[in-house]
């Protein structure tokens with residue numbers, strides 16, 4: 087799914103009007119109908135809960151007025167409040183006229199704001215994608231009032247005060263919505279941790295914007311949902327053999343962190359790899375042989391950490407990092423690996439910390455390497471903290487372009503940057519995955535998929551991120567979020583990959 091900017095959303099509106107020969111008021115009616123359908127499925131019967139709709143001067147306010155009319159038609163008695171406006175939009179004015187006289191409409195007076203009972207439902211239709219500057223004056227006072235009311239707030243399209251695709255200044259007020267109900271495609275703002283307190287739970291409802299326009303519009307950001315991923319993993323041919331899926335090498339583990347290498351190894355095996363060899367320090371030899379007997383174990387001459395790079399010839403892909411430690415000798419192994427490797431690399435955890443501590447290694451990164459930092463590791467990698475989440479995304483894009491690599495920023499909507507700077511936001515996963523070892527599982531899974539020659543580097547990364555999150559979602563259904571441990575993810579990798587595998591065409 088593409089993520090359009092606010093400007094592109096306006097163009098999509100215009101293209102839809104032209105392609106379908108409809109008026110903007112008709113498109114607004116479509117949006118209001120979709121919104122009301124969503125809301126009516128969740129509202130108690132009329133009369134049980136007071137509904138307040140706050141409308142701004144533009145088309146977001148127009149949506150609010152159309153919603154008020156439709157709720158009235160459904161038997162509800164909303165009260166509508168409008169911000170005083172010198173130049174309301176044409177569709178605002180049209181819907182203001184179409185509002186039945188039985189629906190009370192009052193202008194907001196910032197000095198005498200309506201008291202809002204805590205059990206009220208507030209619909210925020212003040213500002214959407216047309217927000218052009220931070221809120222001040224009456225609008226700001228009203229937003230603070232809504233936020234302090236304790237009422238449940240549902241935002242139409244965007245929480246008012248939030249820009250669709252740019253940071254807001256920290257001191258400008260933004261509606262703290264419990265739900266945000268938007269149209270057609272998700273907005274970048276929904277995907278960033280710094281906006282979570284404003285956006286609440288979000289939903290995107292189809293309003294059938296012109297698909298040809300969306301198809302032909304190039305974007306910098308994508309949202310990766312089930313439709314994007316399902317079928318991307320080719321089915322295994324009847325005559326596959328273990329060579330088809332590659333022999334991979336995993337360099338991982340140090341004393342006290344052999345578990346990280348075990349988790350990554352198990353995930354790699356469940357990810358469908360043909361053969362797996364693990365290079366671990368000698369202290370981990372028996373642990374690995376016992377807990378992942380399917381993997382071959384190459385013990386390092388050193389007891390506690392990896393000090394020697396094995397011969398790389400047999401391997402189709404190489405992963406390095408989980409539990410690795412940051413000893414000087416291990417750093418030299420990483421340096422040699424970067425110099426010698428001519429197969430896909432997956433770098434995680436301490437391999438990334440070593441890169442951050444030794445930036446001279448970065449230019450050695452082979453093209454199309456896949457890096458999987460969490461935000462702290464990413465900060466070490468780029469060497470400076472991000473100003474905010476938007477800035478971090480720009481750092482991510484720049485990093486991927488500069489080193490021609492695939493770089494994953496892990497988190498709630500894990501973000502993959504491709505070498506061309508395009509960002510892909512993953513949609514699966516849950517907070518239960520915020521537990522030690524989940525990242526090691528991801529590394530193992532990505533390593534298996536990078537070795538699968540049938541997949542492009544982009545498809546391997548997208549599929550791995552999506553499947554990892556989905557395995558987490560499946561696991562959490564059984565364990566609960568708090569009870570989820572990283573090993574649970576491994577159990578679901580197989581079933582999830584099966585779900586996502588392409589089915590042969592029917593006869």
Ligand SMILES: NC(=O)C1=CN([C@@H]2O[C@H](COP(=O)(O)OP(=O)(O)OC[C@H]3O[C@@H](n4cnc5c(N)ncnc54)[C@H](OP(=O)(O)O)[C@@H]3O)[C@@H](O)[C@H]2O)[C@@H](O)CC1
Nearest residue numbers: 114143144145146213214215216217218219220221243269
């Ligand atoms: N495809 C879709 O998704 C569809 C979208 N639709 C809906 O349209 C919405 C976009 O409507 P929109 O373009 O009229 O913009 P909107 O957000 O109402 O604000 C503009 C008004 O606010 C004003 N204003 C701005 N900033 C301000 C500030 N800080 N403080 C005070 N005023 C400020 C601005 O004034 P100006 O900047 O010109 O001075 C102007 O008057 C979109 O979010 C969705 O709800 C559906 O109807 C159809 C399908």
Ligand SMILES: Nc1ncnc2c1ncn2[C@@H]1O[C@H](COP(=O)(O)OP(=O)(O)O)[C@@H](O)[C@H]1O
Nearest residue numbers: 496497498515516517519520522523524525526
């Ligand atoms: N709130 C969340 N929602 C979805 N996924 C999450 C959430 N928190 C963590 N994750 C996922 O869990 C993994 C954690 O990785 P990482 O921080 O490297 O853990 P570790 O180093 O302990 O293995 C990442 O893939 C991340 O995307």
Ligand SMILES: [K+]
Nearest residue numbers: 210213244246
């Ligand atoms: K709004």
